[in-house]
Amino acid sequence: MNAINTSDSTTEKKETVMNKILGAISGSFAPILGVLAGSGLISALISILTTLGWLSPKSGTYAILGAAGHAIFYFFPVFLGITLALKLGANGYVGGAIGAALLEPHFTNLVASHAQNVHFLGIPVILASYSSTVFPILIAVSIYSVLDKFLKKVIYKDLQMFVNPLISLLVIVPLTVLIFGPFGTYVGGGLAVVIKLLSSTSGMLTGAVMGAAWSFLTILGLHWAVIPIFIANLAAGGDPLSPMIAAAPFAQIGLGLGVFFKTKDKDLKTLAASGLVPGALAGTTEIITYGILVRYKRTMLIVAIAGAIGGAINGMFGVKGTAFALPSFLSIPVFTPIGLYLIGTLSALVIAMVLTIVLGYEGKSDVVPEKTIKDVNRETISSPLSGEIVPLSKVSDPLFSTETVGKGIAIDPTKGEVVSPVDGVVTTLFPTEHAVGITSEDGAEILIIVGVNTIKLKGQFFTSHVKQWDTVKKGDLLIEFDIENIKAAGYDVKTPVVITNTNQYIDVVPTSEGNVQAKDELIRLVV
Numbered sequence: 001m002n003a004i005n006t007s008d009s010t011t012e013k014k015e016t017v018m019n020k021i022l023g024a025i026s027g028s029f030a031p032i033l034g035v036l037a038g039s040g041l042i043s044a045l046i047s048i049l050t051t052l053g054w055l056s057p058k059s060g061t062y063a064i065l066g067a068a069g070h071a072i073f074y075f076f077p078v079f080l081g082i083t084l085a086l087k088l089g090a091n092g093y094v095g096g097a098i099g100a101a102l103l104e105p106h107f108t109n110l111v112a113s114h115a116q117n118v119h120f121l122g123i124p125v126i127l128a129s130y131s132s133t134v135f136p137i138l139i140a141v142s143i144y145s146v147l148d149k150f151l152k153k154v155i156y157k158d159l160q161m162f163v164n165p166l167i168s169l170l171v172i173v174p175l176t177v178l179i180f181g182p183f184g185t186y187v188g189g190g191l192a193v194v195i196k197l198l199s200s201t202s203g204m205l206t207g208a209v210m211g212a213a214w215s216f217l218t219i220l221g222l223h224w225a226v227i228p229i230f231i232a233n234l235a236a237g238g239d240p241l242s243p244m245i246a247a248a249p250f251a252q253i254g255l256g257l258g259v260f261f262k263t264k265d266k267d268l269k270t271l272a273a274s275g276l277v278p279g280a281l282a283g284t285t286e287i288i289t290y291g292i293l294v295r296y297k298r299t300m301l302i303v304a305i306a307g308a309i310g311g312a313i314n315g316m317f318g319v320k321g322t323a324f325a326l327p328s329f330l331s332i333p334v335f336t337p338i339g340l341y342l343i344g345t346l347s348a349l350v351i352a353m354v355l356t357i358v359l360g361y362e363g364k365s366d367v368v369p370e371k372t373i374k375d376v377n378r379e380t381i382s383s384p385l386s387g388e389i390v391p392l393s394k395v396s397d398p399l400f401s402t403e404t405v406g407k408g409i410a411i412d413p414t415k416g417e418v419v420s421p422v423d424g425v426v427t428t429l430f431p432t433e434h435a436v437g438i439t440s441e442d443g444a445e446i447l448i449i450v451g452v453n454t455i456k457l458k459g460q461f462f463t464s465h466v467k468q469w470d471t472v473k474k475g476d477l478l479i480e481f482d483i484e485n486i487k488a489a490g491y492d493v494k495t496p497v498v499i500t501n502t503n504q505y506i507d508v509v510p511t512s513e514g515n516v517q518a519k520d521e522l523i524r525l526v527v
Contacts, residue, residue, distance in 0.1 A: 211311020
């Protein structure tokens with residue numbers, strides 16, 4: 001029995017670590033999904049105009065539109081450095097500077113000129129281009145976040161503003177150029193060797209492996225190592241690998257369609273739809289990749305299965321690419337025989353779509369319980385704290401005082417305890433433990449944030465007693481916090497209690513004034 005318990009505990013720990021890794025990656029992409037969508041649509045527009053002959057690739061208009069559509073992808077390390085650093089609780093501007101260092105002209109000129117014998121403090125440097133890459137900056141910023149936490153403990157507080165970035169950049173940028181970046185280069189080179197060996201053995205097997213793995217190689221930024229093989233094959237008369245990997249983006253398009261038809265979440269439906277157009281017309285599937293594939297683990301298996309089947313079909317039939325192009329509906333004429341190519345790629349699309357609709361896209365660890373997404377009902381929300389009622393307009397944070405986040409009320413607490421105001425599910429728990437989101441059984445989405453700007457305390461003086469997706473009853477203890485120490489640190493403890501899905505109600509009416517005790521009636525929701 002003990003052995004079984006130990007095994008279960010180990011498995012749970014591994015799953016938790018994996019969830020944290022995927023959560024960090026997904027969370028770092030979430031803030032830039034909108035600009036990815038917009039840029040992808042511009043690329044799709046350029047592709048359509050060029051195909052119709054209305055836009056010349058040599059024109060200034062093409063160059064300017066191309067800059068607008070491609071900038072986010074070229075400077076991906078910068079944007080990802082910012083968002084991942086913020087997600088991990090570090091300085092986002094330092095994270096962005098680490099990414100920018102990889103694209104700085106002095107460094108990129110070394111790469112472009114194929115400079116020889118480049119050293120850093122006597123250590124040989126393996127030069128590589130890092131534009132549009134993901135893997136190196138993910139490692140670099142993850143290590144930086146650990147270093148940043150250490151520096152905050154050992155550097156005098158008044159010196160941290162410039163000393164911490166100074167040390168971080170001096171340490172992390174050279175490490176990225178010397179270790180993290182070349183690591184991806186070596187892995188990619190080894191990958192290229194394996195692919196060559198596979199392709200000389202069996203087209204069907206190679207297609208299955210490439211179709212299944214391509215989406216994940218793209219996420220890690222390792223796909224660039226395979227591109228030279230495509231180009232070399234084209235120079236020799238035709239490339240059999242590009243039709244195999246084409247199954248992967250078509251599987252992602254199928255995934256996007258499946259999620260669009262399956263989900264009841266309006267935001268997710270919009271996200272899926274916005275990813276379909278650039279994916280189908282320009283072959284840019286980043287929105288689906290980082291908005292859905294990384295976020296929902298079950299979709300990884302679906303895309304792998306569909307990609308493997310489509311890739312195996314194209315490999316078995318010996319389909320070849322005749323020119324370099326991103327796989328999309330507009331690039332279909334590049335592949336021959338077209339009919340067999342369509343069988344492989346459309347098989348991947350249909351299989352992914354059907355599997356998503358039949359099996360769903362959510363696993364047990366990332367599913368939002370059904371009761372958290374049902375239609376809202378008339379409801380009364382209890383007070384999660386004891387203290388004095390304060391109008392939201394008196395809260396110094398404009399997001400709450402202007403009701404941008406939602407309507408509600410604030411409480412100046414007299415006791416450092418947050419209890420659940422409803423029966424429901426914990427749908428959000430901030431890593432800093434200063435804020436929690438609850439979705440009630442009747443559909444109300446309630447956000448409770450203890451204090452103003454207390455996120456800067458990074459969890460100090462806060463203790464959570466629940467985990468995300470825990471089921472709670474009204475009155476259950478959610479968070480404990482130290483009022484006196486928070487005030488002594490210079491923070492206001494006024495706590496907004498807002499209904500974030502306010503637009504689903506006719507009105508949100510506070511029902512208490514003056515002092516209130518935890519579990520007293522606080523807000524009435526009118527439908």
